[in-house]
Amino acid sequence: MAPWHWPWSPRHYQCADALARLDDYLDRRLSPQERRLVEQHLAICTACTSKYRFETTFVAEVRRKLSRIDVPPRFADHVHQALARAGASGELPGTSS
Numbered sequence: 001m002a003p004w005h006w007p008w009s010p011r012h013y014q015c016a017d018a019l020a021r022l023d024d025y026l027d028r029r030l031s032p033q034e035r036r037l038v039e040q041h042l043a044i045c046t047a048c049t050s051k052y053r054f055e056t057t058f059v060a061e062v063r064r065k066l067s068r069i070d071v072p073p074r075f076a077d078h079v080h081q082a083l084a085r086a087g088a089s090g091e092l093p094g095t096s097s
Helices: 015-020 022-026 032-044 046-066 073-089
Strands: none
Touching: 015 022, 015 032, 015 046, 022 032, 022 046, 032 046
């Protein structure tokens, strides 16, 4: 049985709640309240903390390796132009129907 809480107070996250929001937490796309709830859960749950540490280490390593890849200037220019067009049209490149 879940612990009782006041109906208007946010309930503490369970593992499924925290893990479902982990990517958004890492990308800083959660509201301050949601961030706080994830952080409270991570402070008490070793299993979720372990998954969080794995994710942060994995992302940091991928970023480090990608920073060593040289991108051909023409490719970078093409990407920048496509993003500029997408910004002007409001549509992501390659998603037109």
